[in-house]
Amino acid sequence: MSELVQPREIMPLRSVVLGCGAYLPSRIVTNEELAAKVDTSDEWIVQRTGIRQRHVAAEGEFTSDLALAAARKAIGHAGITVDELDLVIVATATPDNTFPATATKVQHKLGMKRGFAFDVQAVCSGFVYALGVADSFIKTGQAKTALVIGAETFSRILDWNDRQTCVLFGDGAGAVVLRGEETAERGILSTHLHSEGEHYELLHVDGGPSSTGTVGHLRMEGRKVFVHAVQRLAEVVDEALAAQKLTARDIDWLVPHQANKRIIDGVGKKLALDPRQVVVTVDRHANTSAASIPLALAEAVHDGRIKRGDLVLLEAMGGGFTWGSALVRW
Template sequence: MTVIRSVLRGCGSYLPERIMSNEDMTEIVDTSDDWIVERTGIRQRHVAHADEKTSDLAINAAKRALEMAGIEGDDLDLIVVATATPDETFPATATTVQAALGMTKGFAFDLQAVCSGFVYALATADNFIKAGQVKRALVIGAETFTRILDYEDRTTCVLFGDGAGAVVLEAAEGAGEASDQGILSSHLHSDGRFHDMLYVDGGPSSTGTSGHVRMKGREVFRHAVVNLAAVVDEALQAVGLESSDIDWLVPHQANRRILDGTAKKLNLSTEKVVVTVDRHANTSAASIPLALDEAVRDGRVKRGDLLLLEAMGGGFTWGACLLRW
């Protein structure tokens, strides 16, 4: 049986030039390098310059993805930008990216699922492709999360950084088997009862401000390990594969302990986990495509490899995507 698959033709990423180390953080808030590393695994993060917007990061990542895919912006039918830190309340940051890339057909929109945003956006674009509505799509995760941090709250301000990552999807025929190239399975979840565990205390209709990140770290950690392991199992079962079939786990880079805990629950070697949290910190919707691009460009991820992408974010939202590169 022939099916339509969304094949990844290229990827790209962008990190702001400015790097803020843990030592730099000690000059802003009462913390230490040892405290941050022990609890999170983070050693540094990238911070956007004052004149850099989320769209700027997204555009740079998008251009690199398009270059790898060998296509131009006007070859695209769809752009989805996953972000919790848009340039403006409206219009969508995706339309700014659309204009910058010279895309004059199709459509572009933003998607908000916080740290799960890229997985949500990937699943959304995949469904448009499978429905036959688009042939080529650009999926971007981009954040300037440092703009919504409270630098008097040491439990949150040390955790996040800025960046963007992107992938190009293209419709292709598959045999409907697990050996197909492209996206094999996507699974999305949310549970609004846990709003107060991880949220931003502001917004246009509540405070009229952008607000700051608030988090109950212990509770988030507990839910993350359980939910992520469950959704990964769900994705594998959907296509009849085992965790041992996974070549690379490309997780949301929230906390090194969460990454290790998820790998342990899946009986996966830590050597099969792509880790960038030590250098990028938590870049929310950008973290998975940033990690993916790094692993593709340094040669770890090769054509035909089976990848498992997973994330959990505020809401709670969580999800997983199983794909063959």
């Protein structure tokens, strides 16, 4: 009698992070340099935000250039070729042009001749949104390998005479390569996305092709944004943990959106995390919007802090209001 064939255990299809990359423009603008131009000081900025400096793109250096540099590093770190990519998503609120998508320029400059590319616009939540979109495409079989990028040149939409906003933001790009694998051991466990459009005026750009025909400048009611951020980020963190039947004690690393050190500290304390478990780059990068999480993630991966098997929690909130979280087993 032939032996019974044991059924193969069915593993979930998950989006595994194969590699990370980051790029920051070479020019650094310190608080002292800004204090020479607007009514502010290093002490005022650091006390309220934790920011000490930011990177600013050079003249003629576009969002697509930053995205491309980060993408190439992520592809190299992943150990794949461009020909293996099926999908490119660029999360950005500062595209090169109104259209076409900045992602298509990155696709072309990479030499990618197949697959598809598009942008996602959710401001500072953009990278988490893009992760969720890419994860969905992978799980439905429309893509196997995806390049997800957060890239911004916020310096181009700042009013450099407005001390309330010009001190807060910087330019940069970060990227990850995802691949669908049948595994229960690692990958994106879940993403959780939300928006609340009634508050869009609290954090917006006062221009656009349909309204003013201009790019416009960033405008923000900082205190109201702060209050909403603390509340919504706490909610979406709890949602992510509950969805996976986990607790804060299971988290190895928190990689938050880098907007304000006080908000970051607040989320870390709520989770009872050791400050050393929270990845912080806001002091050196400022708020790079959709680029902030992948920039921080790449730093912590490449310096060895985040290791195989670690549970990593990502969370962000941005204009819209949009907010979201993702749980990733590294």
